[in-house]
Amino acid sequence: MSVERMLPTPEAVDLIGLVRDIAERELRPRAAAAEEAGEYPRDLVRTLGRIGLLGLPYEEAYGGAAQPYEVYLQVLEELAERWATIALTVSVHSLSCWPLATHGTVEQRKRWLPDLIGGDLLGAYCLSEPQAGSDAAALTTRAVRDGDAYVLTGTKAWITHGGIADFYTVFARTSDDGSRGISCFLVPADLPGLSFGAPEKKMGLTASPTTIVNLDGVRVPAERRIGREGDGFGIALEALNSGRLGVTAVATGLAEAALQAAVAYAREREQFGKAIIDHQGLGFLLADMAAAVESARALYVVAARRRDASMPFRHQASVAKLVATDNAMRVTTDAVQVLGGAGYTRDHPVERYFREAKVMQIFEGTNQIQRLVISRELRSPG
Known part of the structure; x- marks a missing residue:
């Protein structure tokens, strides 16, 4: 099931299409076995780097693609839908480059940034x-x-x-x-x-x-x-504002994968003479899952557009991270429920999605910290 997206340029449409094709061909088939074995796919990361995906939001002068953050995050979502580890790699790598790219001197950026975002370095x-x-x-x-x-x-x-x-x-x-x-x-x-x-x-x-x-x-x-x-410390917090949006996109892609798996199963599985998706109890559960994914996607796009417009976005980033990662935990939990006993086994990917979703409520600032950031913003006048 391909997610329809609103993208700002024909170039962005082509980029998302390319990423989707690569992710389906190279990432999805390897994900389950690599996660089971605990094997990091460095060869795939180099491949993504060499086609420019490790430098998407950075300036072309240093080897980046100068893509809007809105587009970069949608790339992360496409990757995460097929393999969350790879999307996390791209997000963490981008976060690691951010201090140099934004606070380094011109000399430092010229000297180091092209190699950092060029694909071979992690x-x-x-x-x-x-x-x-x-x-x-x-x-x-x-x-x-x-x-x-x-x-x-x-x-x-x-x-x-x-x-x-x-x-x-x-x-x-x-x-x-x-x-x-x-x-x-x-x-x-x-x-x-x-x-x-x-x-x-x-x-x-x-x-x-x-x-x-x-x-x-x-x-x-x-x-x-x-x-x-x-x-x-200021550099670290600024970097995390953008990094939280990366986690938001990864969580949204993971939730989309769980939703797709649950819908596919519910269309095929029959009980009481009809597909379980046609039973209102399951149909409504799937509807809530779809609404959660769509709301998370909308939140990160709004926050990214503010970032792209050089507007304050810390509040929006915290809201997006909080909602998207809580939603991912709920959607993956519900996906296991839709599959019933089958969802609790490793024969289906939803149990892995469930395990992967939990940490997204923790890293890049726990969701308790996000609530603290949001409440402090509300407390400030204006």
Whole structure:
């Protein structure tokens, strides 16, 4: 079932068509087996990079595609509908490039950004720590200036692409001045002192490695600091506003996949002499699932259009992330219910979708944090 989309340009229509074709041909057939085996498909990521999907929202001058965020998010949804791990990879990689692309100097961008978004390199975003998750300003990883370098020491937790990334966007404390004492660094993966824990044993997205990142006296050249000292926390939060929209699109694609699987099953499965989709109880459940997917899609498109128009969008991003990921959890749960006992087995993909949806309510800011952001926006006058 192809989702009809409102796209801003004929180029965008062609891009979505290309992504859909590639995702159906290359992603969907491999997803279940790779998730079962916990095997990360780096070859597919390189393929997506070489056709430009890792640099969609970035400037053409640096090798990007200069696509509106609205289009980039719809690409993520198409990918997630076939394989959530791949869509998450593109979203996290884009998030990892964002500080350099928006706060790096012209010289830094010219030097590093083309390689980062060109397809061969994979990024990771290192903000969270074992004791500083939702309270990111409490991070304790230190960056001490030593001549023409900074020496980074500390531990980052829950890092997507940990151990396989080629570069790490790391936030570390350069002073004790609270949130104003954090700076941002672009850390190559091959520096001495950088090591990784064993991959976390997760309930979903098992093909995507998530690890601890250890920084044991990692010496990072000062030229790899992004922005001024003390600007890191603001950079991190700005990046997350866009990253939350990425998660929103991934969650929407995952929910669409669950809806499609449930509808297909309900059309074929018969009980009491007719297809179960024709029983009002199941038909109404499927209708609610469809409404949830459509509402999530509309929310992220509205937020992305505000971003593309250089309008404030933090509130809209938090609303979209909250609604879309809660909806994805509900839709995948209901998809299992539609399939009944079959939905609880690994013979059908909905149980995997159910497991994958849960983490989307947690990462890029838990949904409790989204409610906090939204309520604070409501509290502010004007």
